[in-house]
Amino acid sequence: MSLFITCPVEDVERSTTFYAALGWTLDPAMSDHQVSCFAIAPGQYVMLGSREMYASVGGSEDLVGGPGTPSKVTVSFDLDSREAVDTLVERAAAAGGRVGDTDDYPFMYQRQFDDPDGYHYSPFWMKPDAAPTA
DSSP: OOEEEEEEESOHHHHHHHHHHTTOEEOGGGOBTTEEEEEEETTEEEEEEEHHHHHHTTTOGGGOOOTTSOOSOEEEEEOSOHHHHHHHHHHHHHTTOEEEEEEEOSSEEEEEEEOTTOOEEEEEEEOTTOOOOO
């Protein structure tokens, strides 16, 4: 199964620049002037579509929020190391993202960032030597 997370954005070009700065891979075959598709892992994609394109699909006009609308979903994913989490969040900050909290639990290291349109990401690293939780 493939997973596509589709997000309406204010400016496709700005969003494309932001996500490329994260080090994610643009799929040109699935992108055009109204949508950019980034592969974030095998079979997993983030689609960044103009608000107009997003609203035209499936009668979703009422679902299109804006940068001032709090994110209604958090996209969480694991990375290979604490350093990889830090590197991704540093890239997001350098590209204009808003950096949120850092959580360092006994079993997991997690950080937060929002993209320029307010979408919330929470990359984490599971500590391999952590004691199991009940």
